[in-house]
Amino acid sequence: MLTYTKIQSMLEECGQSHLLxxxxxxxxxxxxxxxxxxxxxxFHEANELFGKAMKSxxxxxxxxxxxxxxxxxxxxxxxxxxxxxKLENYRNKxxxxxxxxxxxxxxxxxxxxxxxxxxYPKGMYSVGLPSGKTLFQIxxxxxxxxxxxxxRRTGIAGCIxxxxxxxxxxxEETRHFLEKNDYFGLDKDNVVLFExxxxxxxxYDGKIILDQMNVISMAPDGNGGIYKALHQNGILEDMNRxxxxxxxxxxxxxxxxxxxxxxxxxxxxxxxxxxxxxxxKKASPTEAVGVVCKVAGHYQVVEYSEVSExxxxxxxxxxxxxxxxxxxxxxxFTVDFLAEVARKHDRFMKVHVxxxxxxxxxxxxxxxSPKSPNGIKIEKFVFDVFQFTDxxxxxxxxxxxxxxxxxxxxEVARDCPSTARRDILNLHKVLVERAGGVVDGEIExxxxxxxxxxxxxxxxxGKVFDSYMTVLIQSDEEIVKHKSNGVINGHx
Ligand code: UTP
Numbered sequence: 001m002l003t004y005t006k007i008q009s010m011l012e013e014c015g016q017s018h019l020l021x022x023x024x025x026x027x028x029x030x031x032x033x034x035x036x037x038x039x040x041x042x043f044h045e046a047n048e049l050f051g052k053a054m055k056s057x058x059x060x061x062x063x064x065x066x067x068x069x070x071x072x073x074x075x076x077x078x079x080x081x082x083x084x085x086k087l088e089n090y091r092n093k094x095x096x097x098x099x100x101x102x103x104x105x106x107x108x109x110x111x112x113x114x115x116x117x118x119x120y121p122k123g124m125y126s127v128g129l130p131s132g133k134t135l136f137q138i139x140x141x142x143x144x145x146x147x148x149x150x151x152r153r154t155g156i157a158g159c160i161x162x163x164x165x166x167x168x169x170x171x172e173e174t175r176h177f178l179e180k181n182d183y184f185g186l187d188k189d190n191v192v193l194f195e196x197x198x199x200x201x202x203x204y205d206g207k208i209i210l211d212q213m214n215v216i217s218m219a220p221d222g223n224g225g226i227y228k229a230l231h232q233n234g235i236l237e238d239m240n241r242x243x244x245x246x247x248x249x250x251x252x253x254x255x256x257x258x259x260x261x262x263x264x265x266x267x268x269x270x271x272x273x274x275x276x277x278x279x280x281k282k283a284s285p286t287e288a289v290g291v292v293c294k295v296a297g298h299y300q301v302v303e304y305s306e307v308s309e310x311x312x313x314x315x316x317x318x319x320x321x322x323x324x325x326x327x328x329x330x331x332x333f334t335v336d337f338l339a340e341v342a343r344k345h346d347r348f349m350k351v352h353v354x355x356x357x358x359x360x361x362x363x364x365x366x367x368x369s370p371k372s373p374n375g376i377k378i379e380k381f382v383f384d385v386f387q388f389t390d391x392x393x394x395x396x397x398x399x400x401x402x403x404x405x406x407x408x409x410x411e412v413a414r415d416c417p418s419t420a421r422r423d424i425l426n427l428h429k430v431l432v433e434r435a436g437g438v439v440d441g442e443i444e445x446x447x448x449x450x451x452x453x454x455x456x457x458x459x460x461x462g463k464v465f466d467s468y469m470t471v472l473i474q475s476d477e478e479i480v481k482h483k484s485n486g487v488i489n490g491h492x
Contacts, residue, residue, distance in 0.1 A: 094262025110167035140184035222379025231342035276332035299386035436461035
């Protein structure tokens with residue numbers, strides 16, 4: 001750790017000496033805490049990112065609009081229109097790679113979940129399914145099931161390591177939750193948690209905000225912090241050691257996510273891609289999702305706020321939206337590409353700025369929680385590496401089978417616990433009906449029983465499910481029942 005004098009001169013050099021304003025008023029332990037925190041921040045880098053961030057606020061929207069082109073047909077395929085034999089080949093390819101131990105899952109779970117407004121990691125949220133399962137449990141069980149399916153296909157038992165990126169606030173709780181629940185049946189050696197980096201929060205003049213007299217205000221550096229975090233935490237080496245060559249990376253908050261999806265992985269591998277994005281058709285021209293497209297010849301995600309309504313409404317000769325590839329934070333990467341990004345491209349990644357209400361202490365040391373934005377958080381986004389790829393592909397999937405995000409509380413009535421619950425139960429009803437069952441009430445399928453609708457016939461064919469709630473489970477599986485008929489919302 002640096003000495004006080006060194007820290008003082010370094011802060012002066014970086015225009016951040018106000019961080020020591022209250023130093024003499026702090027207890028010895030608090031002084032130490034502040035010095036430790038200051039020593040952990042790279043102020044030159046933080047100042048540089050602030051400069052980049054402020055510049056990005058002046059970006060010319062007009063320009064992007066006129067440079068946008070849709071993803072070319074050669075780099076695009078849709079599950080809906082894909083030949084069934086080809087689809088089966090993709091799936092088999094994915095399962096074979098799983099058996100070889102070549103596939104890992106990279107879960108982005110370092111967000112603060114501010115919109116949902118819970119105080120614990122979002123993966124621990126339960127949307128009130130009949131089984132009471134949380135997002136983490138659903139995802140862990142999908143991994144277990146896929147390992148079984150891969151073994152069934154090839155006769156070889158492989159495993160899918162689960163890499164979970166957390167951040168300062170979510171790390172300990174996530175670790176404790178998984179441990180307490182025995183990793184939901186996964187081998188604990190195959191579950192690897194690592195922390196992403198944090199960046200200081202700034203006021204609009206480039207001064208770092210003090211959250212308390214002895215604490216700098218810090219926030220996670222965005223899901224694009226994953227590249228640096230993979231490198232700094234030795235995760236890329238861990239992948240190499242285990243022989244993981246490809247990863248499926250996704251957000252924690254999509255209740256329908258097909259974790260380690262063998263079809264998507266198989267498609268990307270068949271195409272020889274170094275990076276792929278799973279997309280869904282936009283629900284409407286003005287839906288608030290980014291679109292995957294090309295800008296000035298380079299792949300990128302263009303945010304809905306960057307596109308004019310006129311461009312968003314443009315259609316192709318089939319009458320579909322021209323810019324229809326809705327980005328859902330669901331990606332394929334080769335481990336080689338991840339390493340290349342960490343080594344070469346990370347520092348050139350775009351930075352994004354969010355104006356936020358950031359609690360602060362004033363010059364008298366009094367703490368305020370502002371009512372309107374008073375500063376900025378700087379973030380990198382995971383998709384901002386598409387421009388560095390050699391062979392980028394997109395795979396379109398139906399929304400009702402693959403995407404329902406949990407972002408907001410129920411009051412918002414969109415991307416909230418009720419819609420997530422509704423969407424997964426609706427999908428499960430469809431799958432049971434497809435397998436010959438009749439569903440009058442609500443039905444939930446355990447991921448341990450079926451990953452995407454397979455193996456259901458023997459359980460459901462010719463049966464009518466008219467009780468209020470049914471949970472279809474694997475024979476040796478235990479469902480922990482919760483009070484009030486198993487329906488609980490929130491944390492369990
Ligand atoms: P969002 O950008 O939707 O953020 O994250 P969030 O934290 O879930 O929610 P808000 O914006 O605070 O309300 C999309 C995915 O990226 C992860 C999230 O955990 C989620 O899975 N993420 C986000 C990170 O891993 N790190 C970050 O710094 C930000």
